Amino acid sequence: KQEVTQIPAALSVPEGENLVLNCSFTDSAIYNLQWFRQDPGKGLTSLLLIQSSQREQTSGRLNASLDKSSGRSTLYIAASQPGDSATYLCAVCPIQGAQKLVFGQGTRLTINP
Amino acid sequence: DTGVSQDPRHKITKRGQNVTFRCDPISEHNRLYWYRQTLGQGPEFLTYFQNEAQLEKSRLLSDRFSAERPKGSFSTLEIQRTEQGDSAMYLCASSFHSGRRTDTQYFGPGTRLTVL
Numbered sequence: 037k038q039e040v041t042q043i044p045a046a047l048s049v050p051e052g053e054n055l056v057l058n059c060s061f062t063d064s065a066i067y068n069l070q071w072f073r074q075d076p077g078k079g080l081t082s083l084l085l086i087q088s089s090q091r092e093q094t095s096g097r098l099n100a101s102l103d104k105s106s107g108r109s110t111l112y113i114a115a116s117q118p119g120d121s122a123t124y125l126c127a128v129c130p131i132q133g134a135q136k137l138v139f140g141q142g143t144r145l146t147i148n149p
Numbered sequence: 150d151t152g153v154s155q156d157p158r159h160k161i162t163k164r165g166q167n168v169t170f171r172c173d174p175i176s177e178h179n180r181l182y183w184y185r186q187t188l189g190q191g192p193e194f195l196t197y198f199q200n201e202a203q204l205e206k207s208r209l210l211s212d213r214f215s216a217e218r219p220k221g222s223f224s225t226l227e228i229q230r231t232e233q234g235d236s237a238m239y240l241c242a243s244s245f246h247s248g249r250r251t252d253t254q255y256f257g258p259g260t261r262l263t264v265l
Contacts, residue, residue, distance in 0.1 A: 040191070070253065079155075079240060079258040080192070125191050134205050135246070136182060137254060139191030 038063045042126055042140035050148050051118055057111040057143045059126030064104045067129040071100050071111050074123045074142070083124075084111070088131075116147045153257035155241050161263045162231055169227045170260045174243030181224050182254060183216060184240040185209065192240050198224060199246065231264045238262075 039062045049055055059069070068087045072080040084093045084100040086109070092101040099112040113120060123144045127137040154173045162168050174181050179200050184192035195214070196206045200221035210216075213231075218224040228235055238261050242254040 068253070072256075077238075077261065080256040082253060082255070085253050127191070134194075134197050135244075136194040136197060136205070137184075137192070137242075139193070141189070141191050 038066075038128060038130055038138045040126060040128055040138050040140040042124075042143050044143060045141065046144040046146075048146040048148060049116060051116060053116050054112065054114050055116055055145075057113070057124050057126075057145070059109040059111070059140055061107045061109075061128050061138075063128075063130070064107055065131045066104065067131050067135060069100075069102055069109050070127050070129070070137070071098075071109075072125040072127065074125060076123075080125065113145075118147045118149050121145055121147050153241055153243050153255050155239075155257040155260050157260060158258060159261050159263075161265065163265050164233060165230055167227065167229045168231060168262065169225055170239055170262075172224045172226070172241030172243075172257060174223070174241070175255055178243035178245050178255075179221065180244045180246045180254075181218055182242040182244075183224070183226055184242065186238040186240060186259070187236075192238075195226075195239075228262075231262075233264045236262055236264045 043058045070085045071083045086102040097114040102109045123142040125142045127139045156171045182197040183195040186192040198218040213229045216226045238259045240259045241257045244254045245252045
């Protein structure tokens with residue numbers, strides 16, 4: 037059974053710092069891995085999607101990497117801003133079956149002005 | 150393309166009442182997923198449809214839960230005899246899938262259910 041773990045559960049940093057969020061998964065048979073952002077009480081916003089054949093994806097200040105063999109992904113946020121404060125969720129899409137996403141518990145990020 | 154929409158956005162009900170939620174997927178998407186998210190946790194899969202066929206249901210989906218997708222368009226999720234443990238955010242997602250391609254899932258804003 038696929039399990040996804042995100043560390044740390046919560047992170048608080050001063051504005052302007054670069055930071056890394058971690059995601060690990062137990063089964064490397066994945067179709068892709070996706071990072072989402074969730075603001076309190078809201079739905080999910082997709083940030084980056086990495087196909088299993090890719091090593092990284094970039095969008096603006098965000099960079100996500102994927103090491104499928106070791107079951108790890110990182111989300112790097114450069115020059116953090118207070119508007120980046122949110123919960124960040126990692127999800128893997130299994131190759132087999134329904135491609136239902138398996139999520140981690142998320143990292144709650146707070147950027148202090 | 151207006152994205153995935155869900156209605157209502159918030160629902161407060163008393164224990165024992167029935168509730169129904171609606172999800173309208175992106176129009177050309179043939180797959181529709183329901184997930185449930187409790188406070189402080191990541192979303193968990195409940196069920197999914199390909200066109201009008203419900204192809205898989207999670208063990209989380211007890212007999213009090215039923216989902217439909219008539220004509221392969223919008224979907225409804227009904228919870229009968231609600232319990233306080235049903236309080237959660239219910240998320241809907243849609244995607245396009247063919248034999249050669251599976252696109253990313255796009256999520257709606259969710260329906261937040263509170264059972265008193």
